[in-house]
Amino acid sequence: MNQSMQIRSALTGEQLPSLSTAWIQSVVASQSSAPPSARTLPALVATTKAQLLGSDWAAPGLFDGSPPGFPQQLLSSSAGSVQETRLPQDIIVQVLDIENLSQSRWQQVQALEAIERGEQKRGREIIRVTADGDGGEETDSPSTGGGGTGAPGRGAAGRTQAPPDTNATHRLVLQDVSGNKVFAVELVRIHRIGIGRLRIGEKLVLKAGTVAARGTLLLDPTSVKFLGGQIEAMNSAWLKGRLQRLREAAQAEQ
Incomplete structure (x- = not known):
């Protein structure tokens, strides 16, 4: 088994999607001038994982094949009229937006x-x-x-x-690897979800059987696995843009 296949195998064992050989090789090549300790297999696996979790998963050329995304039933124009459906398989997504519905602007x-x-x-x-x-x-x-x-x-x-924000309810915008976006709401409080706690671009696994009601995913602690990571530029842009929009909306209410 060559080095790229070993790295891919190690990461898929952590429930991460199967990466393209070309992308893995580009990460390995970027470490060619690093010290020998950074070019061992465990170090390259860690480096590849860190770069993967910091990448935009909707970008082309990242994965080997196409990991499963949101089912068409959830994306169709009639999704809002479907009382309840469930995800047929695990789906990997990244966070594009988060809002605390329990707080004023x-x-x-x-x-x-x-x-x-x-x-x-x-x-x-x-x-x-x-x-x-x-x-x-x-x-x-x-x-x-x-x-x-x-x-x-x-x-x-x-x-x-800090005391947990037990009474909060958050709404997320989640994006699959094909770029499709779906709203998700906490059905049961998940402490890992919070402003400043969950980062923009962070990666999640939505588990098979997760309920969607009228086009919105309903999350509870058993339905989601947090993989970590963030997209730094996206997180910074979100923070500035969200602050500006909230300030304008709050001032308009006065």
């Missing part, structure tokens, strides 16, 4: 501005959002000078866990 503006600054506020505390985006946070409190050890619920490194 001004609340959404404030949340996005906090993400843009790299921090969020809770009471008199400043919560610096960490890069993992999974709810871990670092808290500076004016009363302790930031990182004091006496604050309850805070570890030695000054970290505290």
Whole structure:
């Protein structure tokens, strides 16, 4: 088995789609001048995976063949009149948009501005959002000078866990590898989904049997697997564009 096939096999074993040989070879070639430790098979698998999760999966030439996308029944003009259908197989998608339907426009503006600054506020505390985006946070409190050890619920490194937004409901725009877009809504709260927690361009697996009602996918913790990643340029553009649209809409409501 040649190197490209070994890399492809390793990644498909992680439930990632089968990559084209040409794309894998381009990643391997980009590492030709890297140190020998970066050109071992495990290192090349990790590099290829990272580049894959940061790529636009709707771009041509990425995959070997065509991974399954949204069924035609979900994409047809009559999808809105179908009371319920289910995905016949697992489908890989990427996130194009996320909205917290439980927040007002001004609340959404404030949340996005906090993400843009790299921090969020809770009471008199400043919560610096960490890069993992999974709810871990670092808290500076004016009363302790930031990182004091006496604050309850805070570890030695000054970290505290944010309370989960248990009452939120999010709506996503998801795109399959063919470029088709479908709305998805949380039917049951999924903590991994949140503004600043789920990134634009992040990759998901929608599992076979996921329900779609009147053209909208209904998500619960058992129906989706998070693969990670993001498309940096798309995420930055989304944050700026969404902030501008929300500001304009919120100002118009005043």
